[in-house]
């Protein structure tokens with residue numbers, strides 16, 4: 001396409017894309033990891049990225065959430081290029097994009113419920129300490145999201161005592177709290193058994 005090198009793609013109005021990646025390349029030092037990637041994801045689409053270990057899947061997701069700057073090409077996430085964002089613009093963009101990390105990123109000493117509630121922090125003004133300090137509607141939604149991933153009973157259990165698959169489900173419930181427009185998930189069902197994988201997906 002003619003606008004390949006342009007970070008803002010002018011055909012967005014006719015064909016809105018949640019994610020629009022063009023000619024993306026990424027390397028670390030001399031090592032080239034991604035070469036000339038094109039990918040478009042439209043609202044409502046469910047896309048799975050499949051590849052062997054070390055292929056660059058996590059790197060691609062980190063480029064999309066603005067943790068890395070590409071060495072070439074352009075990324076548009078909900079119409080914004082994360083590599084061109086200021087810190088506050090990046091924070092605003094990340095509030096609209098849910099991210100389930102490959103390493104979960106839970107706070108081990110906090111309960112499952114508190115970890116899920118932290119998914120709503122982007123929509124709150126003040127820091128919160130303890131589940132009781134969150135507004136009741138959010139606590140109810142957090143519990144619903146824990147129920148959705150089959151963990152209502154474990155809501156008060158410390159996350160560092162949950163099994164790997166349970167921790168992964170807490171991380172997914174936390175992301176659901178964000179009501180994100182786009183959800184990126186890095187191997188979101190890697191630690192789950194086949195039945196749990198199907199229901200979580």
Ligand SMILES: Nc1ncnc2c1ncn2[C@@H]1O[C@H](COP(=O)(O)OP(=O)(O)OP(=O)(O)O)[C@@H](O)[C@H]1O
Pocket residue numbers: 028033051052053054055056057058059060102
């Ligand atoms: N910060 C970094 N510095 C140097 N090399 C890196 C860095 N991050 C990733 N790499 C390299 O980039 C390549 C792709 O890594 P990445 O984590 O994206 O793979 P992956 O497809 O997610 O693999 P897996 O399925 O094992 O999670 C690997 O060779 C890795 O060693």
Ligand SMILES: [Mg+2]
Pocket residue numbers: 057058059102186
């Ligand atoms: Mg990975």
